[in-house]
Amino acid sequence: xxxxxxxxxxxxxxxxxxxxxxxxxxxxxxxxxxxxxxxxxxxxxxxxxxxxxxxxxxxxxxxxxxxxxxxxxxxxxxxxxxxxxxxxxxxxxxxxxxxxxxxxxxxxxxxxxxxxxxxxxxxxxxxxxxxxxxxxxxxxxxxxxxxxxxxxxxxxxxx
Amino acid sequence: xxxxxxxxxxxxxxxxxxxxxxxxxxxxxxxxxxxxxxxxxxxxxxxxxxxxxxxxxxxxxxxxxxxxxxxxxxxxxxxxxxxxxxxxxxxxxxxxxxxxxxxxxxxxxxxxxxxxxxxxxxxxxxxxxxxxxxxxxxxxxxxxxxxxxxxxxxxxxxxxxxxxxxxxxxxxxxxxxxxxxxxxxxxxxxxxxxxxxxxxxxxxxxxxxxxxxxxxxxxxxxxxxxxxxxxxxxxxxxxxxxxxxxxxxxxxxxxxxxxxxxxxxxxxxxxxxxxxxxxxxxxxxxxxxxxxxxxxxxxxxxxxxxxxxxxxxxxxxxxxxxxxxxxxxxxxxxxxxxxxxxxxxxxxxxxxxxxxxxxxxxxxxxxxxxxxxxxxxxxxxxxxxxxxxxxxxxxxxxxxxxxxxxxxxxxxxxxxxxxxxxxxx
Numbered sequence: 001x002x003x004x005x006x007x008x009x010x011x012x013x014x015x016x017x018x019x020x021x022x023x024x025x026x027x028x029x030x031x032x033x034x035x036x037x038x039x040x041x042x043x044x045x046x047x048x049x050x051x052x053x054x055x056x057x058x059x060x061x062x063x064x065x066x067x068x069x070x071x072x073x074x075x076x077x078x079x080x081x082x083x084x085x086x087x088x089x090x091x092x093x094x095x096x097x098x099x100x101x102x103x104x105x106x107x108x109x110x111x112x113x114x115x116x117x118x119x120x121x122x123x124x125x126x127x128x129x130x131x132x133x134x135x136x137x138x139x140x141x142x143x144x145x146x147x148x149x150x151x152x153x154x155x156x157x158x159x
Numbered sequence: 160x161x162x163x164x165x166x167x168x169x170x171x172x173x174x175x176x177x178x179x180x181x182x183x184x185x186x187x188x189x190x191x192x193x194x195x196x197x198x199x200x201x202x203x204x205x206x207x208x209x210x211x212x213x214x215x216x217x218x219x220x221x222x223x224x225x226x227x228x229x230x231x232x233x234x235x236x237x238x239x240x241x242x243x244x245x246x247x248x249x250x251x252x253x254x255x256x257x258x259x260x261x262x263x264x265x266x267x268x269x270x271x272x273x274x275x276x277x278x279x280x281x282x283x284x285x286x287x288x289x290x291x292x293x294x295x296x297x298x299x300x301x302x303x304x305x306x307x308x309x310x311x312x313x314x315x316x317x318x319x320x321x322x323x324x325x326x327x328x329x330x331x332x333x334x335x336x337x338x339x340x341x342x343x344x345x346x347x348x349x350x351x352x353x354x355x356x357x358x359x360x361x362x363x364x365x366x367x368x369x370x371x372x373x374x375x376x377x378x379x380x381x382x383x384x385x386x387x388x389x390x391x392x393x394x395x396x397x398x399x400x401x402x403x404x405x406x407x408x409x410x411x412x413x414x415x416x417x418x419x420x421x422x423x424x425x426x427x428x429x430x431x432x433x434x435x436x437x438x439x440x441x442x443x444x445x446x447x448x449x450x451x452x453x454x455x456x457x458x459x460x461x462x463x464x465x466x467x468x469x470x471x472x473x474x475x476x477x478x479x480x481x482x483x484x485x486x487x488x489x490x491x492x493x494x495x496x497x498x499x500x501x502x503x504x505x506x507x508x509x510x511x512x513x514x515x516x517x518x519x520x521x522x523x524x525x526x527x528x529x530x531x532x533x534x535x536x537x538x539x540x541x542x543x544x545x546x547x548x549x550x551x552x553x554x555x556x557x558x559x560x561x562x563x564x565x566x567x568x569x570x571x572x573x574x575x576x577x578x579x580x581x582x583x584x
Contacts, residue, residue, distance in 0.1 A: 003426045003436065005419070024426035030419045032412065078412070101422040101443060 002104040005030070005082065006132055007095035010063025019132045020066060020095075021102070021124070022082065026137050028090055030099055031081040043151055050092045052083060059092040060144065066119065066133075084137070087145050102126055119143065170220075174213070232260040236267055246582040248275035278582045285575040292569030299562035306555040313548040320541035327534045334527045341523055345516040348509050355506035362498040369492045373485060380481035387474035394467030400460040404453050411450035418443030 003024040008017040031052075036059050038048040045064035050057045059081060082093040107124035110131055121136040235252045242250040251268050254261035421439030425432030 003422055005423070024423045027423050029423065030416055032416045080416075099419060101419055101440070 004102050005099055006102045007099045009066045009095055018066065019130055020135050021132045022135045022137060024101060026085055028083040028085055031083065033079060034081050047094050055089060057090055057092040059094050061094045087141050091144060107132065232264060236264060239267060243271055248278060248582050248584055275584055278579055279584055282579045285572050285579060289569060289572035289576055292565055292572050296562060296565035296569055299558060299565045303555065303558040303562050306551060306558045310548065310551040310555050313544060313551045317541065317544035317548045320537060320544040324537040324541050327530060327537050331530050331534055334523060334530055338523045338527060341516060341520045345513060345520060348512040348516055351509040352506055352513060355502045355509055358502040359499055359506060362495045362502060366492060366495045369488050369495060373488050376481055376484055380478055383474050383477045383481065387471055387478060390467050390471045390474060394464050394471060397460050397464035397467055401457060401464060404457040404460055407453040408450060411446045411453055414446035415443055418446055
């Protein structure tokens with residue numbers, strides 16, 4: 001029985017939430033309002049760093065990565081961070097204030113046609129017509145790794 | 160004189176008798192019968208001739224006697240008479256003798272003296288008469304002028320009296336109007352008294368009602384204030400419920416997070432974690448239901464708290480309104496007390512106005528009666544002034560007559576003086 005974690009990464013045009021899903025088996029843990037420390041001179045999709053069980057994780061803003069608009073953040077605004085298994089070390093995904101576990105049986109496939117969205121594996125429909133885009137986790141990790149490496153080189157060259 | 164004429168007459172008669180008897184008669188008797196054919200006329204003439212001679216002689220004798228004996232005193236008298244005729248009253252004649260002619264001369268002299276004295280007296284009297292006439296004329300002129308002025312003045316007085324009578328009639332009309340208005344004022348003042356008394360009673364009733372209303376509002380204010388405190392406490396309890404619900408929501412979130420991680424762990428465990436996944440799912444549903452209930456309770460608690468706050472504000476507003484109403488009623492009470500005071504004062508003043516108006520009405524009626532009497536007197540005065548004016552006119556005419564008489568008398572006196580002045584005294 002496959003279970004997915006559906007989250008609202010950000011809001012699209014008209015303030016409509018954009019729902020994305022990752023397999024629960026590839027998620028190590030869900031954190032609620034962890035302390036995130038900003039990092040200077042990093043790309044805009046990196047929110048900051050996170051101390052997680054003896055490791056320092058990079059927190060990635062999924063709204064920035066997936067082309068949506070970030071949720072308005074505030075002092076008491078609830079947000080979740082998904083700790084995803086990475087290539088060399090886990091990656092923390094800033095996914096906004098809403099996360100829910102959904103079974104595969106609760107979703108029906110949706111035909112997207114020739115529309116191609118980066119990092120999207122497939123699309124399904126769930127809970128009354130909500131369209132959920134499934135994150136292509138390997139592609140995302142690869143893109144993130146390449147982006148971080150390129151940024152590290154740029155940062156090294158800068159130094 | 161009588162003796163002289165008698166003696167002359169006897170002389171002439173005797174001589175004439177002797178002459179006639181001795182010569183004429185004898186001659187005639189001897190002569191005439193000898194003349195043949197002599198007629199009666201010849202006889203008559205022959206008979207009268209001696210008589211003529213005798214008469215001529217007697218007349219000559221009489222003329223001589225009169226010319227040298229009788230005529231001088233008479234000539235003196237005639238001359239003196241002519242002088243008197245010419246106005247010379249100073250003449251006096253020598254009587255020359257004590258006979259009748261002398262007596263006539265004496266009488267003439269005395270007459271002239273008396274006439275001179277009389278003329279002198281007439282002269283003095285005419286002077287006085289002229290002076291009196293002049294004075295009388297001047298006085299008559301003054302009297303005429305005065306009478307004219309009096310006539311003019313009396314005409315003015317008559318016109319003034321008539322105008323006065325008209326004005327008095329106007330004043331009488333005005334006073335009658337004033338009497339009606341004063342009576343109306345008295346009636347209105349009486350009505351004002353009754354109205355003021357009714358106002359006092361109504362305001363006193365209003366004061367009583369406001370007092371009762373103040374007590375009720377005070378009781379209502381206390382009740383609302385007590386209820387407000389209870390509602391405020393109820394809102395505070397609702398806040399406590401909100402805090403408790405917030406804790407429940409936090410627990411639900413934590414439970415949901417725990418369920419999510421349990422689901423993840425079950426998924427990562429594969430087939431071994433299937434049962435755990437079911438438990439995690441139930442826990443997630445339970446957390447979700449708890450969160451929904453907590454949200455509903457939170458909403459209800461917020462609504463209760465907001466509504467309690469609204470009710471509290473409304474009650475506090477009601478308390479403020481009650482305070483304002485009490486203040487307003489206190490002000491109204493003061494106003495009503497002022498109204499009572501003012502109405503009582505108005506009642507007293509209106510009562511005084513009624514009394515004064517009645518006195519004024521009585522005074523106006525008295526004045527009206529006096530004015531009626533004055534009107535009657537003024538009408539009589541006007542009629543009397545008309546009569547006096549007419550009498551003055553008549554007096555003026557009579558004075559004019561007196562003036563003309565005085566002028567005539569002055570002219571007569573003047574003419575008398577002029578007539579007397581030709582006498583030499």
